[in-house]
Amino acid sequence: MSNAADMSGHKGFEKTAEDKTNVQGDDRKPSRRNRGGVRGQQPVPSSKFKGKCDDIADFVFDIGLPSSTQDMFSTVLKEIAEYVGRSYEKAGDLRNCLIEMDIPDIQEPTEPDANASIGKTKMYELQLKVYVEKTIRREEQLQRIFALILGQCSQTLRDRLEAGPSWKKINADSDVISLLKNIRSQLHEGESTATVPGVSFLQAERALSCFTQGRHMRNTDFMKKLRSLMDVFEAAGGHIGRTASSFLKNSSSPPSSSEVEEARSLAREEYGALAMITRSDPRRYRELINQLHNNNLSGHDGYPKTMAQALDMLNNFRGSNRDHNGNNRSNTRGGRGGRGHGRGEDGNNNDGGTQVDIEASSTNKSSTKSASYTAFSMMACEWFDSLTVPAMTASQFMNMLPAIWLLLDSCSTVDIISDKTLLHNIHTAEHPIDVYCNAGKVTLTQQGYLGDHPQPVWYNPNGIANILSLNNVIKYFHVTMDTSRDNGIYVHRSDGSTIHFEPSHRGVYKHEITSTSINNLWDFTLN
Incomplete structure (x- = not known):
């Protein structure tokens, strides 16, 4: 090629096809041996106790059932959230908030300057009126939801919740999120060790460190259960991920409380993201794990930084050496390939050519x-x-x-x-x-x-x-x-x-x- 070469061409990239829906991630068909629990409604461990809400009476929080308390909590919470969304007036936004266990505050409008125009002042007054109405309605909704959740708890569980040191404040404030966290902690701690903090910590630590994705576990369920175990471990006194100082910017002045909190959040998300990748089902994702590892050795960090990124990575990964059942396939170079798997038109070899x-x-x-x-x-x-x-x-x-x-x-x-x-x-x-x-x-x-x-x-x-x-x-x-x-x-x-x-x-x-x-x-x- 000469010192100055001009290889003609024209126009930029233009989209020519739509991306295909992933069928190897969450939409993968379940095995015949595991139908009935992989997709759709998850069954709740049977309990003699019935909830006080007739529409969801069979979906209850109870202690002493078989070991699938993780499934119980997420399934019952989902039913409660969907019931609130369809039955409570103007509460559709709370459905996802309950599932994510995060209810953001209603944003108060900013008061305009004293020299603001009449139009801006009127707009502020209208926004303030809407804010007050939403705040009052939110308080009423949360009080009803608090009572609804308690009504779906067995008496044994309620006794434990009410015996907790923070119960009076949670009950007085109708703190729905704190109530749910306490319920989840009680369900995970188990009966015999609920009052022994040291043993509870060890149990939570072991449950988190040993948790891996099962062969037929959907990626979304994998993330939810991992997040749940992380929450329980923190509630037991544990700290997730690297120290906050690893994520703080070097500064001569000490970090503020908000900066420390943000650093802890980054550490937590990093831990969850790496755990999702490294503990994912090896039958489906061994190739992805090896690829990320090898790229990292080459100096290229392709690991996700948040659990949402990790979920997207798992859902969209297409392995070249496994079939739809997650089995490995071995193909050799040098012979004519067999029938093509998946959908593809043109392909490229890593090799170049002259004609x-x-x-x-x-x-x-x-x-x-x-x-x-x-x-x-x-x-x-x-x-x-x-x-x-x-x-x-x-x-x-x-x-x-x-x-x-x-x-x-x-x-x-x-x-x-x-x-x-x-x-x-x-x-x-x-x-x-x-x-x-x-x-x-x-x-x-x-x-x-x-x-x-x-x-x-x-x-x-x-x-x-x-x-x-x-x-x-x-x-x-x-x-x-x-x-x-x-x-x-x-x-x-x-x-x-x-x-x-x-x-x-x-x-x-x-x-x-x-x-x-x-x-x-x-x-x-x-x-």
Whole structure:
């Protein structure tokens, strides 16, 4: 390539397909052996006690039932919240607040300045009137909800709640959230150790540290139960996550109470997020766990920072080596692939190529789609030849290149992506493609869309890199390289921004995707 190169192209990325709904996360079908508890309404452990509210009489908080008290609390709370939302006047906003156990204060309007206009003054008066009405209604609603929750508690549980040191204040204030936290603590502590703080602490600590996601546990349930165990551990006197000082900015003055509280919240969220990833079901998410670990060793921290981010990561992860039942699949490079799994059109190999030939094979009786595409991949030759063992399976090479690298290859005529999290709308291609290199041949059967890239790309689940063909990129974009200025390739977008590809230590031109969320990796994040 000359010192100053201009590789023509035009227009920016435009969306060409909608993202597909994830079927391997929360919407995964349950096993036949575990129907009736995975999706839909969760059964509550049977109790002779009936709640005082006839509409939800069977949904009660009780002590001494079988060990599924975690399920009991979340299920009963959900029923109470939904009953409040549909039965109490103008209480729809409290439904989610109860489920999340967080009822925010009603915001008081800001009083205007003394020199404010008549219009602003009138507006403030109206807002203040609405605020007063909402505040009065909220107090009445919370008092009714407080009584409703108590009515769904067995007498044994009520006796324990009323014997607690904070009961008088909770009862006087009709503090719904504190009541729910006390109920949850009592349910988790168990009968024999409820009055022994030290043992309660050890039980809560063990329950939290040993909790993992079961094979058929939905991701949302996993997060809720983990959050519940964290709350119980804190109520027993434990501290979640790293110390607050780890999250405080270096300053000569001591931090304020609000800064310390915010730091503790960050520590708690970090702990929950990492726990969700590292303790997720290994049958479904081992590949994700390994990918994050290997990227971290390369100096790229892709771990989520909040539990919400972790939930999104689990829900949207597409593993390349497991079927719909979570079983591992092993595929080898060098032979023709089997039937494609999932939906994908074009796919990309991690290897580049110098030409693409379309070979018509209409006489092939075994295929209803008679065309076969052939491509040559120089990128694969460089990397595979250096290993001197071309017959090994591709899974042994998957961690050679960081998953966050997007390569631009002048020797390739096909776009091949190996990281499934970068793609959406993966589907079976109308015609397969055979990619050749010194290591042999691989047949690709799936395609997907790389963010807003104007054409589909090939998906190679057993690949070692994510590669864009320079030959394809210049069809849509203006591409330049001027080594007198710097050693980099620039892809110019219609909005004036550029995608910068810089050389790695091996000489391949890469663009590091800087998004910390796997969900957004397919959205090109520019350096």
